[in-house]
Amino acid sequence: xxxxxxxxxxxxxxxxKLTQREIYGIVLKDLGARHPEIVGLSADLAKSxxxxxxxxxxxxxxxxxxxxxxxxxxxxxxxAQAGLTPFVSTFSAFASMRACEFVRTDICYQNxxxxxxATHGGISFGSAGTTHxxxxxxxxxxxxxxxxxxxxxxxxxxxxxxxxxxxxxxxVYIRIGRGFEPGVYxxxxxxxxxxxxxxxxxxxxxxxxxxxxxVYHAVQAADILKxxxxxxxxxxxxxxxxxxxxxxxxxxxxxxxxxxxxxxxxVINGLGSAVADVIAASGKGCAFTKLGLPDRFSPxxxxxxxxxxxxxxxxxxxxxxxxxxNREFEEAEDWEDEV
Amino acid sequence: xxxxDQELKELQQQAKSIRREIVDVxxxxxxxxxxxxxxxxxxxxxxxxxxxxxxxxxxxxEDRDRFVLSKGHGGVGHAVVLAQRGFFDREVLHKFxxxxxxxxxxxxxxxxPGCETSTGSMGHGLSQAVGMALGARVLKKxxxxxxVIGDGESNEGSxxxxxxxxxxxxxxxxxxxxxxxxMMIDGPTEEVMSLEPLADKWRAFGFxxxxxxxxxxxxxxxxxxEALRMKGKPFMILCDTVKGKGVDxxxxxxxxxxxxLSSELVEKAKxxxxx
Numbered sequence: 019x020x021x022x023x024x025x026x027x028x029x030x031x032x033x034x035k036l037t038q039r040e041i042y043g044i045v046l047k048d049l050g051a052r053h054p055e056i057v058g059l060s061a062d063l064a065k066s067x068x069x070x071x072x073x074x075x076x077x078x079x080x081x082x083x084x085x086x087x088x089x090x091x092x093x094x095x096x097x098a099q100a101g102l103t104p105f106v107s108t109f110s111a112f113a114s115m116r117a118c119e120f121v122r123t124d125i126c127y128q129n130x131x132x133x134x135x136a137t138h139g140g141i142s143f144g145s146a147g148t149t150h151x152x153x154x155x156x157x158x159x160x161x162x163x164x165x166x167x168x169x170x171x172x173x174x175x176x177x178x179x180x181x182x183x184x185x186x187x188x189x190v191y192i193r194i195g196r197g198f199e200p201g202v203y204x205x206x207x208x209x210x211x212x213x214x215x216x217x218x219x220x221x222x223x224x225x226x227x228x229x230x231x232x233v234y235h236a237v238q239a240a241d242i243l244k245x246x247x248x249x250x251x252x253x254x255x256x257x258x259x260x261x262x263x264x265x266x267x268x269x270x271x272x273x274x275x276x277x278x279x280x281x282x283x284x285v286i287n288g289l290g291s292a293v294a295d296v297i298a299a300s301g302k303g304c305a306f307t308k309l310g311l312p313d314r315f316s317p318x319x320x321x322x323x324x325x326x327x328x329x330x331x332x333x334x335x336x337x338x339x340x341x342x343x344n345r346e347f348e349e350a351e352d353w354e355d356e357v
Numbered sequence: 358x359x360x361x362d363q364e365l366k367e368l369q370q371q372a373k374s375i376r377r378e379i380v381d382v383x384x385x386x387x388x389x390x391x392x393x394x395x396x397x398x399x400x401x402x403x404x405x406x407x408x409x410x411x412x413x414x415x416x417x418x419e420d421r422d423r424f425v426l427s428k429g430h431g432g433v434g435h436a437v438v439l440a441q442r443g444f445f446d447r448e449v450l451h452k453f454x455x456x457x458x459x460x461x462x463x464x465x466x467x468x469x470p471g472c473e474t475s476t477g478s479m480g481h482g483l484s485q486a487v488g489m490a491l492g493a494r495v496l497k498k499x500x501x502x503x504x505v506i507g508d509g510e511s512n513e514g515s516x517x518x519x520x521x522x523x524x525x526x527x528x529x530x531x532x533x534x535x536x537x538x539x540m541m542i543d544g545p546t547e548e549v550m551s552l553e554p555l556a557d558k559w560r561a562f563g564f565x566x567x568x569x570x571x572x573x574x575x576x577x578x579x580x581x582x583e584a585l586r587m588k589g590k591p592f593m594i595l596c597d598t599v600k601g602k603g604v605d606x607x608x609x610x611x612x613x614x615x616x617x618l619s620s621e622l623v624e625k626a627k628x629x630x631x632x
Contacts, residue, residue, distance in 0.1 A: 057495060079495060081491065083518075084525075086518035086521070086522070088480075089487070092481055092488065093485070095474065096474070096484065096488015096490075097488040097489070097491060097492045097495075098488070099474055104488075120484070123475075123481060124481055124485060127475060128474065129467070
């Protein structure tokens with residue numbers, strides 16, 4: 019497949035007005051036309067996850083398993099063993115936890131070509147509360163060997179990720195939100211490469227590394243900091259959690275010495291921890307802080323309220339950046355000024 | 358086709374040879390899941406030597422029938438079957454369980470020729486067998502999927518999720534055998550977690566169900582013949598078996614779910630199985 023394919027019909031559907039899930043359903047339908055090996059699987063969430071758009075177009079290649087996620091992921095493994103490419107959709111909480119061992123053992127251990135589209139990630143299903151939030155999924159799935167983990171920033175990037183995952187011969191976990199998150203991109207006119215962070219804003223005073231729905235807020239925060247205080251904040255869209263773009267992190271360490279990560283996930287073992295691993299191994303001292311959900315079960319509420327409450331929105335990032343810029347840290351003696 | 362007397366004799370001899378080598382591997386490896394391997398031996402013998410469309414020289418042949426050992430603990434039994442059927446050199450069995458060997462307790466499909474899918478954790482194989490059977494339908498292929506599940510394994514909810522979906526999608530290319538050896542690690546199944554009435558459960562879940570003696574290959578073959586003619590429903594052959602079958606001191610002893618054998622016991626076990 020070509021790297022960018024302009025013939026996908028979603029581009030004419032006013033992409034910036036569609037949600038991640040809607041875009042996903044449309045792109046998958048289009049992919050289905052040229053890839054007869056694609057099959058779609060749902061666990062009574064065909065409408066909610068929008069995989070039903072594919073199902074309506076290809077009823078013979080779409081299978082609903084009812085509310086039985088373990089079996090659905092096991093069946094997906096069997097379909098992949100038969101030579102097909104299953105796209106499996108359910109809420110992130112159920113993909114990463116209810117069906118966890120089936121994803122790990124049946125799909126990842128066997129390195130099967132199964133594409134998992136995990137919707138309603140993080141706290142995006144706000145009012146549904148803890149049972150339907152997935153604030154642990156990065157921690158869980160990034161520990162699975164063979165699995166590529168992608169967290170698109172918005173609907174357009176979801177389209178990019180869904181197309182790109184077809185080029186990966188192995189399992190992929192794409193985590194998206196519920197669909198009410200604001201858009202970051204207005205067109206697909208940028209290079210999306212799995213495992214390569216995208217620099218949304220250049221900057222030298224610090225680096226904000228964000229993933230998923232928090233990318234929008236990171237960009238907003240950087241613009242406010244620049245306008246209000248002349249702060250030069252680099253923003254990295256770390257859309258691939260695994261494999262992590264370590265080079266981009268090390269470059270940020272060397273060039274800014276102050277890093278902040280932002281994620282819609284428990285601060286334990288998500289993006290921030292992955293970035294911290296790279297920083298620690300670099301041997302370089304730097305100021306670093308993780309913004310994410312505190313280590314407690316998330317309450318119900320509107321997603322934007324919850325994001326605000328836990329400081330993972332624009333305001334929270336701006337405040338944390340100001341704090342980080344004033345923080346002292348010990349520089350390595352051999353630190354060369356690479357800026 | 359019913360078994361001829363000659364076929365039956367040959368198959369029984371083959372099953373003996375498999376049982377004897379399962380005993381050998383248990384001795385060589387220091388320990389193996391011997392009880393449940395011996396209980397399913399006759400079923401696997403019949404499938405691999407009579408019914409399944411396969412070519413050991415081409416384990417990836419697209420049109421082959423698929424076999425899924427959902428009760429993945431039976432890995433040692435399956436390994437011996439695959440070796441004796443010619444998928445790989447029997448010498449490899451000497452290294453069962455060893456580091457860097459092709460064969461571990463639970464077979465890895467990326468390492469073992471003829472192993473369709475990696476199982477071991479209970480309640481996973483049947484779902485994958487459902488996926489392979491559905492896959493045949495999507496790809497318009499006529500391969501069949503044979504799956505052996507355990508009885509203890511059927512405590513897992515996922516077995517029943519898979520069963521529901523097999524019936525829902527009318528998978529008549531799926532034939533499931535339940536190795537009903539009545540034992541699990543902690544004791545008899547009906548004491549640990551009762552399964553009965555098991556045949557009624559399978560019927561209620563939409564499977565055409567037959568109850569047979571799982572060591573009577575003539576009856577087993579009749580049930581398989583019937584399953585091959587079945588349209589519109591998945592088929593369950595509920596096989597009444599004996600854990601440790603063929604080795605007198607192991608039969609119906611849950612202790613022999615897993616165990617090691619001294620060379621003395623290996624000889625004793627092989628004597629019990631016979632030549």
